[in-house]
Amino acid sequence: MTTLLERPEAPVAAPPPHERRRLLPQPVTGLKVAILAVLLVIVGLPLWQLVYGAFHTGDPFEPGSFTLENFTTLLDQTDLGRSAWNTLIFAGGSTVLALGIGIVIAWLVSRTDLPWARSFYAMTLAPILIPGLIGAVAWAVLLSERTGLINEYLLSPVLGFRFDVYSMPGMVAVQTLSMVPLVVILMAAAFRRVDPDIEHAARVSGASKARAFLLAVGVVRPAVLTSGLVVLVVGLESIEVPLIFGTPAQVSVLSGDIYRALRIESPTRWGPASATSLLLILVVLLLFVGYTLLTRNQHRYVTLTGRGRAGARIELGGMRWVAFLAVGAFQVLTLVLPTLAIVYASLIPFVGKPDLSKLADATWDNYRALSQNAVLTRAATNSFTLALVGGLIALALCLLIAVLGLRSPSRLSQVNDSFALIPLAIPRIALAPAFLWAFISLPFGLGRHLYGSLTIMAIAYVVMYLPIGTRQISSQLVQIAPELEHASRVCGAGPWRTVLRVTVPLLAPALTGAFFLAFVSFYREFSVSALLYQTGSEVFSVAMFGMILDGNTTGVAALSVVFILAVAAVLGTGFGLLRLATRYSRAGG
Amino acid sequence: MTETVPVREFETPLPTPRGYMTSHQRTPATSDVAPAPVDETGAGGTPALAVHQLVRAYRGTVAVDHASVEVAPGEVVTLLGPSGCGKSTLLRAVAGIDRLDGGTISIGGRIVADHQQGTMVPSEKRHVGMVFQSYALWPHLSVLANVEFPLRRRGISTKERRRRALEALDSVHLGGLDRRYPGELSGGQQQRVSLARAIVGDPQVLLMDEPLSNLDAQLRDAMRIEIKRVQQERHLSVLYVTHDQQEALALSDRIVVMRAGRVLQEGHPEDIYTNPASAYAARFLGASNLLSATAIGPESVRLADGTSLPVRQHELVPGAATVVRFRPSAVRFERPGSDEQVLATVEQCSFLGTGYETELRLRTGETVIAASADPPPDDDVALRIVPAYAFADDES
Numbered sequence: 001m002t003t004l005l006e007r008p009e010a011p012v013a014a015p016p017p018h019e020r021r022r023l024l025p026q027p028v029t030g031l032k033v034a035i036l037a038v039l040l041v042i043v044g045l046p047l048w049q050l051v052y053g054a055f056h057t058g059d060p061f062e063p064g065s066f067t068l069e070n071f072t073t074l075l076d077q078t079d080l081g082r083s084a085w086n087t088l089i090f091a092g093g094s095t096v097l098a099l100g101i102g103i104v105i106a107w108l109v110s111r112t113d114l115p116w117a118r119s120f121y122a123m124t125l126a127p128i129l130i131p132g133l134i135g136a137v138a139w140a141v142l143l144s145e146r147t148g149l150i151n152e153y154l155l156s157p158v159l160g161f162r163f164d165v166y167s168m169p170g171m172v173a174v175q176t177l178s179m180v181p182l183v184v185i186l187m188a189a190a191f192r193r194v195d196p197d198i199e200h201a202a203r204v205s206g207a208s209k210a211r212a213f214l215l216a217v218g219v220v221r222p223a224v225l226t227s228g229l230v231v232l233v234v235g236l237e238s239i240e241v242p243l244i245f246g247t248p249a250q251v252s253v254l255s256g257d258i259y260r261a262l263r264i265e266s267p268t269r270w271g272p273a274s275a276t277s278l279l280l281i282l283v284v285l286l287l288f289v290g291y292t293l294l295t296r297n298q299h300r301y302v303t304l305t306g307r308g309r310a311g312a313r314i315e316l317g318g319m320r321w322v323a324f325l326a327v328g329a330f331q332v333l334t335l336v337l338p339t340l341a342i343v344y345a346s347l348i349p350f351v352g353k354p355d356l357s358k359l360a361d362a363t364w365d366n367y368r369a370l371s372q373n374a375v376l377t378r379a380a381t382n383s384f385t386l387a388l389v390g391g392l393i394a395l396a397l398c399l400l401i402a403v404l405g406l407r408s409p410s411r412l413s414q415v416n417d418s419f420a421l422i423p424l425a426i427p428r429i430a431l432a433p434a435f436l437w438a439f440i441s442l443p444f445g446l447g448r449h450l451y452g453s454l455t456i457m458a459i460a461y462v463v464m465y466l467p468i469g470t471r472q473i474s475s476q477l478v479q480i481a482p483e484l485e486h487a488s489r490v491c492g493a494g495p496w497r498t499v500l501r502v503t504v505p506l507l508a509p510a511l512t513g514a515f516f517l518a519f520v521s522f523y524r525e526f527s528v529s530a531l532l533y534q535t536g537s538e539v540f541s542v543a544m545f546g547m548i549l550d551g552n553t554t555g556v557a558a559l560s561v562v563f564i565l566a567v568a569a570v571l572g573t574g575f576g577l578l579r580l581a582t583r584y585s586r587a588g589g
Numbered sequence: 590m591t592e593t594v595p596v597r598e599f600e601t602p603l604p605t606p607r608g609y610m611t612s613h614q615r616t617p618a619t620s621d622v623a624p625a626p627v628d629e630t631g632a633g634g635t636p637a638l639a640v641h642q643l644v645r646a647y648r649g650t651v652a653v654d655h656a657s658v659e660v661a662p663g664e665v666v667t668l669l670g671p672s673g674c675g676k677s678t679l680l681r682a683v684a685g686i687d688r689l690d691g692g693t694i695s696i697g698g699r700i701v702a703d704h705q706q707g708t709m710v711p712s713e714k715r716h717v718g719m720v721f722q723s724y725a726l727w728p729h730l731s732v733l734a735n736v737e738f739p740l741r742r743r744g745i746s747t748k749e750r751r752r753r754a755l756e757a758l759d760s761v762h763l764g765g766l767d768r769r770y771p772g773e774l775s776g777g778q779q780q781r782v783s784l785a786r787a788i789v790g791d792p793q794v795l796l797m798d799e800p801l802s803n804l805d806a807q808l809r810d811a812m813r814i815e816i817k818r819v820q821q822e823r824h825l826s827v828l829y830v831t832h833d834q835q836e837a838l839a840l841s842d843r844i845v846v847m848r849a850g851r852v853l854q855e856g857h858p859e860d861i862y863t864n865p866a867s868a869y870a871a872r873f874l875g876a877s878n879l880l881s882a883t884a885i886g887p888e889s890v891r892l893a894d895g896t897s898l899p900v901r902q903h904e905l906v907p908g909a910a911t912v913v914r915f916r917p918s919a920v921r922f923e924r925p926g927s928d929e930q931v932l933a934t935v936e937q938c939s940f941l942g943t944g945y946e947t948e949l950r951l952r953t954g955e956t957v958i959a960a961s962a963d964p965p966p967d968d969d970v971a972l973r974i975v976p977a978y979a980f981a982d983d984e985s
Contacts, residue, residue, distance in 0.1 A: 195721075195723045195725050197721040197722075197723055197725035198725050198727065200681075200684070200686045200712070200719075200721070200725065201719065201721055201725035201726075201727070201786075202727075202738070203685070203686065203711070203712035203713050204684050204685070204686070204712050204713070204715075204717060204718070204719040204796075205713070205738050205739035205786065205790070206713045206714075206738075206739050206741070206742060206743070206790070207713055207738070207741075207742075208713060215727060218727070218729045218730070219727055219728055219729050221729055315688070317711070
């Protein structure tokens with residue numbers, strides 16, 4: 001079982017001496033130093049500048065002096081305490097709920113004979129492909145107190161009350177649903193790595209199905225902690241839900257405070273925003289310390305993986321259809337209803353008193369308006385460029401760090417490895433102020449040139465992705481026996497030729513996966529972009545947020561439908577090509 | 590094997606005088622009647638386990654095809670066959686981990702699964718112990734907690750539970766390791782924990798699914814002796830699954846040879862070894878040499894080069910084409926001159942420590958491997974082959 005901080009090691013009883021893995025004979029110090037320099041600029045400098053800014057008067061454009069004022073102002077404000085408390089409830093509550101729901105779903109789809117398990121798994125993960133703002137808009141259409149469809153047609157007539165999504169419970173609920181896919185993806189992977197006989201052994205030893213499930217959760221405890229930490233950080237750093245549902249309800253959280261200080265308030269409050277960011281980073285660091293302590297003994301969690309065998313899934317028996325209905329209801333609630341709500345909202349002239357008969361006057365006007373929206377066209381182009389170019393740059397950097405770290409181990413490559421992990425502890429909402437400080441203050445007017453540019457956003461995206469990318473690639477790289485590369489060397493290929501002709505092709509699946517992940521997370525990015533963009537460098541979710549602020553819900557709905565259809569088309573084509581390719585390669589082989 | 594003698598009184602009377610049963614002798618149609626398993630143990634006791642006409646099919650392929658197996662109290666019965674022959678599926682059906690599509694299973698006289706009646710007692714209520722091929726130890730629980738687990742929810746006091754778990758650990762020689770975690774133990778130690786966990790609750794049947802296949806050769810021998818000792822100390826009834834004939838021969842009171850989901854032959858290890866009932870069983874029990882021949886009489890065949898060879902025959906019609914199978918160890922080198930010798934030339938000979946392995950070419954062009962204590966005396970040798978088994982066809 002892998003944890004976040006642990007560097008991947010080969011899963012063998014006696015780890016081979018480090019030397020055996022060495023592929024590149026020269027220390028390649030020049031390259032490592034170059035990478036270190038890049039990392040220092042894109043990771044080290046922003047962090048340093050954030051600390052500097054938090055203890056600095058004035059804004060980054062101006063000279064200032066050392067001060068503790070930023071922190072004292074924060075503490076003097078009564079709303080810091082309230083924001084902190086709200087953040088705890090919001091991030092903590094949604095983490096606990098998402099873990100509970102996600103673990104059960106992951107276990108059901110990966111370990112049991114639940115009907116439609118594969119389809120349910122795919123359906124649960126689908127929202128990951130879509131910007132979080134779209135889900136938020138859907139829930140606004142479904143659950144606004146007076147105009148929400150669910151309130152109007154289900155809760156009010158049947159139960160006699162209306163749920164207001166513009167409240168703390170509403171925020172927690174929406175945030176939870178956006179986190180469940182992450183938990184499911186991590187937990188299902190963990191469950192699949194565990195010997196399928198683990199639960200069977202429990203049953204034979206006299207345990208009920210429920211106890212067998214709890215035992216399986218115990219077995220993957222490190223993965224539970226990892227998932228919990230990942231979604232907790234997501235809860236701390238995301239601003240979609242706090243901005244859309246929290247602002248009208250006057251529920252403030254720390255991430256929203258940073259956004260407001262830098263984007264809404266005038267004059268911009270650089271100091272307090274930096275201080276709050278630093279505070280968030282400290283919180284995350286503490287969480288990591290706790291996580292490390294809790295997973296200290298994780299070497300115990302080595303599980304012999306049994307061979308997969310037919311009929312090895314846990315039979316749910318009578319509970320099979322109960323579980324089916326429960327998971328099915330969850331899909332209806334999180335996928336079907338929001339999609340329908342968005343389609344509905346995209347076809348009506350304006351969102352008011354809900355009335356399905358308005359569909360009789362369905363209009364394409366909202367869609368027509370999209371094509372005339374110049375900002376939107378620009379934003380879509382920007383997002384695509386960023387996802388493609390940024391994704392490739394991120395991939396190249398992560399590949400270099402991973403290969404150097406594992407195949408040319410030295411103190412220097414260890415330093416690079418550790419640097420690549422640092423962004424894990426920086427919530428995205430805190431990364432943005434760090435970048436603003438770092439790049440605005442660059443000398444020779446370079447700062448002003450970079451400020452609000454797509455370049456700075458691309459760099460921020462790459463930094464966010466570094467820890468995930470390097471770990472994803474190196475966890476695959478340790479699976480590749482060094483002998484495969486040694487064989488290439490013995491056959492007369494040089495080290496770099498070996499990397500290109502043997503290592504990279506063997507890593508192809510991991511690289512494809514890493515690029516896909518980078519691409520998706522880049523085009524749906526919001527927290528960092530919302531703070532870094534300027535007119536001209538809007539990205540997709542920023543443009544969408546602008547429309548939401550303008551109250552153009554129907555337009556956003558139309559945009560969402562177009563987006564979802566585009567994603568579906570791309571995915572469909574991709575899978576079609578993949579299937580075709582495998583068929584041909586099979587026929588050829 | 591001599592120590593197994595005391596349990597002989599429990600042995601099931603075998604359905605045919607030769608002590609084996611072939612697939613074509615059984616009529617699958619009888620399963621429709623599905624009679625309750627009758628008491629077939631000669632001693633009049635209830636069998637610890639009775640599997641009757643079990644059927645299991647996955648998506649059209651039949652994994653277990655009307656197989657019946659019984660285990661008498663204190664008896665070790667081995668299901669022997671290559672991977673995919675349905676032996677593990679049968680075992681998992683007994684454990685309640687897999688369903689059945691026909692037949693009945695009863696444990697200690699109580700029916701736990703009956704396809705026609707729709708009876709399906711869940712695993713946790715079957716009172717079986719199981720050693721999994723992968724051990725399936727719970728890595729987050731200590732060794733002690735793993736072994737105590739089957740005693741939970743049984744109304745046993747914590748103290749008594751601990752005492753029994755420690756006692757089970759002692760009996761597999763793991764005393765003192767109770768606070769460790771499975772990930773900290775070697776493969777052999779994990780195997781012992783798995784065994785302790787399976788026996789701690791005094792199961793009515795102990796099920797073992799290729800328990801030694803993940804161990805290296807030396808450890809495998811030691812564990813085999815260990816399993817036998819624990820089984821005899823506790824008088825356990827064991828259903829053991831393996832594809833290793835050595836393991837099966839050494840451990841079992843009775844061996845059940847399976848093929849393609851069917852029971853091909855069943856009997857004492859010695860009986861099965863000396864009298865394989867089919868070419869398949871013969872090959873699986875080490876008779877790797879294969880010659881084609883023609884039947885000429887009740888006890889002999891003629892090879893393609895005209896040599897006649899005495900064989901143990903299995904219902905052959907004279908003049909019919911047959912296959913002859915024999916073990917490398919059945920080949921002896923002799924001075925040429927007498928009848929019933931097969932003439933051959935030595936192609937290659939290797940020293941293996943315990944003896945010599947010789948590759949020989951017959952005048953028919955066929956190749957034979959011989960295992961002998963001494964090297965062949967000459968490049969041209971005469972072979973005597975005892976015993977050689979002849980069958981109508983070679984299904985293997």
